[in-house]
């Protein structure tokens with residue numbers, strides 16, 4: 001008989017259980033877990049009773065399985081794993097406590113708030129039990145693109161141009177979002193910069209850049225960033241991003257990858273598949289994602305989340321590698337740290353790579 005993993009969740013917000021399904025890009029972790037025959041949702045924690053009561057109303061959990069005290073939940077429940085989906089400033093504490101209980105951990109991006117916390121977790125016993133949700137890695141486009149680059153069909157990748165233009169200036173969003181540190185890097189850049197590392201199977205060695213923010217922004221920190229990144233294998237990445245565009249006149253993401261044998265292009269909002277390859281010297285456009293039928297934002301989020309959940313199962317039960325380990329996530333957090341430093345100091349900085 002298949003082993004069932006007993007899992008609990010901390011943070012029952014929009015990512016775990018969407019408040020308005022019509023306005024959200026995913027079915028959420030709770031529904032993914034409830035639909036899976038590999039996991040049993042045993043308990044949930046949040047600091048607010050409102051989302052917890054919703055879980056009881058929906059008959060997802062009994063009233064004695066909801067907690068407003070994280071440690072109490074860990075003490076009372078017999079768990080194999082925990083999914084941490086609360087705001088980033090609580091990730092470090094929850095991970096540390098869960099590691100003490102020898103639990104397997106799936107934690108939402110960003111892994112932790114800063115490099116210091118990431119370094120401290122790498123020193124913790126059992127840190128190999130950690131897996132991080134870097135869900136841009138598991139969208140169909142990324143998986144196909146990674147394999148295509150690896151196959152060498154695009155040749156050696158020389159340069160990448162990536163722009164992200166979004167309206168996240170919504171006053172109805174939770175207030176804490178507007179106070180988060182460098183959201184251009186830690187809210188969205190973390191997806192894109194992590195994706196570059198993953199797609200190229202390379203590390204970024206040199207960074208330079210500039211933060212910016214338009215005068216109308218509701219955020220306390222910079223919402224825009226221009227970066228130039230150079231990898232160990234000498235790929236140059238030009239990255240431009242803003243969360244403060246007030247209207248949507250184009251798709252959010254545009255990605256051009258120039259290789260010595262051809263170029264790849266993806267125009268998307270959340271890295272949905274429209275991958276096009278044009279071989280050097282040819283006029284024909286090859287659709288690399290032609291076989292992918294479920295291309296909507298909603299489908300692609302759910303596909304990538306399910307992929308991560310199944311990977312967590314295989315990680316725990318079959319001892320497979322996590323898609324994003326603590327060490328791997330540490331490298332992305334480290335990269336963000338040095339990008340921030342380069343922007344603040346307005347100079348080129350070398351990222352220390354072991």
Ligand SMILES: NC(=O)c1ccc[n+]([C@@H]2O[C@H](COP(=O)([O-])OP(=O)(O)OC[C@H]3O[C@@H](n4cnc5c(N)ncnc54)[C@H](O)[C@@H]3O)[C@@H](O)[C@H]2O)c1
Nearest residue numbers: 011012013014015046047048085086088090108109110174
């Ligand atoms: N991977 C992705 O594509 C993606 C998308 C959105 C959000 N996220 C991440 O998911 C996490 C949650 O985001 P969200 O959009 O659901 O946020 P949200 O604001 O909708 O919900 C956060 C929930 O956490 C609860 N909470 C606050 N403090 C807590 C604490 N100390 N302990 C436990 N719960 C606490 C809140 O009451 C709320 O229910 C964040 O880490 C965010 O960065 C990831």
